[in-house]
Amino acid sequence: MSLMPFASSRPLSIGVELELQLLSCNDYNLSSSAPDILRRVEKRAHPGEIKPEMTRSMIEINTSVQQEYGGLIKELSALRDVVSDTGRFLNVAIAGGGTHPFQHWSEQKIFDAPRFHHLSELYGYLAKQFTIFGQHVHIGCTGPDEALHLMHMLSRYVPHFIALSASSPFVQGHDTGFASARLNSVFSFPLSGRAPFVLRWDEFERFFGKMAGTRVVESMKDFYWDIRPKPEFGTIEVRVCDTPLTVEIAAAIACYIQAMSRYIMVEQRIEPEEDDYLVYTFNRFQACRFGLEGVFIDPRTHEQRSIREDITDMLARISDHAQELHAVEAMERIRDILIAGNGASWLRHAYAREHNLADVMQLQAELWMGK
C-alpha cells in the first residue's frame, strides 16, 4: 500500500480534535456510555463531527476547518454544549484532562468497530491502557515539502505544547509527579516518537514504502508520532497535547501553534537540521515531568532556560503574527497559563483542597461542561 498524495489545503488553516472522558455521575469513574451519547447526538444538528474512540468511555469532537480563533472557539463551544446537554440528559458527565485519575484499564470496554477490535487484538492491554485523552491540532500547508519543513521546525517547540496543555498528573489513583503522565502511555507504542528526518516528500514516500514493505505499517494511522503529516487533509497534525480542562484553553493552544507556524513560514526562514533532535527527548521529558518549570535546552545555542521563559520569549516573537491571525485573545490566554499554571497544577490544587480524586474529577467535569 502506498502513501496517498498530499492534498493541498489553505495555509495556516486550523482544525482541532479533542478526546473527551465520559463519566458516571454516581462515582465519577469512566463510564462506557459512548454508544448512548453518540446515538443521541446523531439526532441533533451540530457543527464539526462527534465520533467514537478506542474505548467506550471516550468520544472525540472534531471541528471543521477554521481560519482563526474567533471561528474556532465558537465551533468548539457549540460542540461542547451539544455533548454536555446530551450528557446531562443521560446522567453522564463529560470532562477534559489527559488521564482519568483512578480508572482501571482492565475495566474499559472496546468500542464495537472493526478497526478498534483489530487494534485491541494487536496491542492487547496497551489498547485499553490507551484510555487517555489528547488534543490534536491540524495546521494546513500549501504543499508536502512545506509540511515536512513545518513539522521539523515545530518539533523544537513540542515542549511548549506539552507544558501548556499538561493536565494528567494522576494515574491509577496516584500523583505520578508528572505534569503530563498521558504521554508515558503513548511512548509504550512501538511506532511512537518523532518522524524520521526527511525534508522532501519523495524521500518521505520512499521511507513509507520501505516501512509498508516490511508490513510493519499499513497507513499513516499506524505511526503514533508526536507530529505527523496527514496527506489526505494536506496538514500536519500536532499530537502531543493533553486534552485541556476547557475548550477555551484548547482553542488558545491551537492558535498558539498556528501563530508560531506563521512565524516559522513567513519570518524565521531557517532550515531544520538533524542535530536539532539531539535534545528532543530530553526537552520533551522535562516538559512531561515538570511542565512549565521544566528545563529547555536550545539545540543550536545550547542555552538553558525554563520552558516558561522560552514560551514568554516566543510570545513576544510571534505577537505580530498573532495579530495578523486575529489571535490576540488566544495569546492572552497563553499568558494567563504562564501565570496561573496549567491544567496539572489546577488539578493538584483541587486535590489538595478536596483530598479525594472523585471530587477532583467532578470539579473537572463541571469546569468542562460549563453552566
Place this chain on the structure above:
Amino acid sequence: MTWSAYLPGWPLEVSPALWLALTLVVAVLVGEVLVRHLKLPRIVGYIGIGLLLGPGGLALIPQVPATEWRLVVDLALGILLFELGSKVNLRWLKANPWIAATSLLEASATFVVVFWLLKWFDVPAITAAVVATIVIATSPAIVVRTVTESRAQGQVTDRLMLMTALNCSYAVIFHKFAVAAMYGETGASLIHTVMPPLYVLGGSALLAVLFGVTFERLHHHLGHHEETFSFVLFGMIAFATIMAATLKLSPILVLLAAGLITRYRRKRTHTFPPHFGSAGAVLVVLMFIANGLAGDLGGFGYSLLLVLLLITVRAIAKLLAVLALANQSGIGLRQATALGLALIPMSSVPLLLTMDTATAFPAFGSGLGLVLMSCIVILELAGPIVVQMALKITGETPDKKI
C-alpha cells in the same frame, strides 16, 4: 457431682439460632456453586435454600418467630434502601423529564392492569386496590444486590435504580391510603381514615430529613475516614429503622427518602463499600435467607391461575410502559426491553407490605395475601436472574476477557 453437671443433656437442646447459623453456611456455599457452575446470581441460592429448608419447604429448621426475623429484615432492608437512595440522582429527572414520565406511566399501568385483573376475578375493589399498589414496587433489595454483584454501570443500571426508588415510594405511599380506605370500609370514622396515612407520610418525611441533616454533619467531620464513617452510618441506619418502627412510621419510606435526600443535598459524590461494609453485607445475606424462610406457596392452592396471570400482566404493563417512552427518554430498543424486564423482581418491600396488611386484616392474609406471597416467591427467585441477564445483554457488566 453427676454426669449431667458437665455433660450436655440428651437429646441435645439446641437453640433455633444454631440451625440458622448452619443455614447461613449452607446458603452461602450453595450461592457460590450457583455462581461458578450455573452463572446464576448468588441471591438465588440464599433465597432458594431458605425456601427449601424453611416451613414452606422441607421444614428442616424449626420455625423462628416472625418478630425475631423482622429486626434483621428491617435492618438489612434499611441498609439496601438507604444505599439505593444514595445512589440515585433525582436531579436527573429535571434534565430528562421523560424518565419521570416513564416511571409514572409504568407505575400507573401496573396499578390499572392488576386492579382490572383482580376485579375480573371478583375481588372487592378496595382489596384489589391494596394488592395493585403493593405490586407497583420493584424489589430494591434484588436490584441493589444484583447491580453490586455484577458491578454493572450504564443507562439501564442507572435508570433501573432510579425507577425502583420511585416505584417503591409510590407503592408505600399509596398502600397507606389504600389500607386507610380499607379501614374506612370496616366502619372507622373519617378522621381515622385520613389521619393514619398523613401521620405516616409526614412523620416519615420528618425523620428522613433529620437523618439527612445528621448524615451531612457527621460526614463533614468524619467523612475523610471512610471505614469509621461506615460504622457510624450503620448505627444511624439501625437507629432510624428501629425508631421508625417504634413510632409506627414506615421504615421503608424513611430510609429510602433519607438516601435520596442526602444524595440530593450534597454537592460531592461519595462512594461507600457495598452495603456499607461486611456487617451490612452479612445482614443482607441473612435477609434473603429470611425471605426464603418466609416464602409461602399457599397461593398456588388458592388460585394458581391468578398467581400466574398477576405475574404476567404486571410484567407486560411494566415492559410496554418502558418501551412506549424509550425513544423520547434516550434509550434504544434493546436497552428498553432490558429495563422493562429488570423492573419485574419483587421481594422484601412487597413482602413487608403484604405482611403488614395481613396483620391488620387477617382475612387478607388467608386470601389474596397468599396469592401475593406466591407471586413474591416466584419473582424473588426469577428476579435476580432476569436482572442479571438484562444488565448483561445491554453490555453493562464488565467484559470478562481483556
